[in-house]
Amino acid sequence: MPKYIVFDFDGTLANSLTLFIEAYNEMAEREGYRIVQESDLEPLSKMSIPERCKYLNFPLRNIPFAAPKIYRYVRESNIGFQFFPGIKELLDELKEKGYRLAIISSNAKDIISQSLKTHQVDYFDEILCSKFIFSKDKMIKKLLNKYKLTPSDALYVGDEERDITACSKAGIKVIWAGWGYDAAEVALKANPDYIAEKPKEILPIVSKLSVS
Missing domain, CATH: 3.40.50.1000 (HAD superfamily/HAD-like)
Incomplete structure (x- = not known):
């Protein structure tokens, strides 16, 4: 029970998907990762996390280091x-x-x-x-x-x-x-x-x- x-x-x-993608794309453009386009959303949803990272040219090991950057973008957006x-x-x-x-x-x-x-x-x-x-x-x-x-x-x-x-x-x-x-x-x-x-x-x- x-x-x-x-x-x-x-x-x-x-x-939170739209805002997170905006935050990721801002970081990706600055650091050289693949940008997420609207046409990418459906195929990405069918991938595992390692597969997504490979698709985006984003090293899986970098996720903990990327998180603070994305959260900072979210805080500064004031969108919620x-x-x-x-x-x-x-x-x-x-x-x-x-x-x-x-x-x-x-x-x-x-x-x-x-x-x-x-x-x-x-x-x-x-x-x-x-x-x-x-x-x-x-x-x-x-x-x-x-x-x-x-x-x-x-x-x-x-x-x-x-x-x-x-x-x-x-x-x-x-x-x-x-x-x-x-x-x-x-x-x-x-x-x-x-x-x-x-x-x-x-x-x-x-x-x-x-x-x-």
Whole structure:
């Protein structure tokens, strides 16, 4: 029975793709990587992260060093991230029903906090962040240890293959958010426990698990 519903942020709660591409392209033009065109978005969504890096002529090892540059661009833009349709209503319902909420993300904590404030969401118990994009399993375990939770006490919602893989490593169940960035042919290879094509499909999954 899940007590904590843990969300990825980018591509799951927030539609941050356009702004992140702007930030990446600004850096790519300066540092000599391949620029992302609109026509690249669909093929990129069907690639793994290493494949995307190869396609963009961007070394995978440079991701932790690129993250602060991208976050700086996001902060300076003052645009902020919009929630996907139905997300605010979902979060309000989960909170009303007594579930504890957390975020585990590769984004920066201050950017996430500002977005939550913009949407008048102030009820997340925990926001854990790391610029190391393949470390989510460690952050999940950190959350479980901090609140003395068993793996069955937590349920993760994320849109990427790496979210699903991290949950498998940490031993918790995961819902794949089908409205995010990773195409189904990429994400489903990692075998998520549940699939939600729209935010409104998450609550019935959570409710069913709570009575099972």
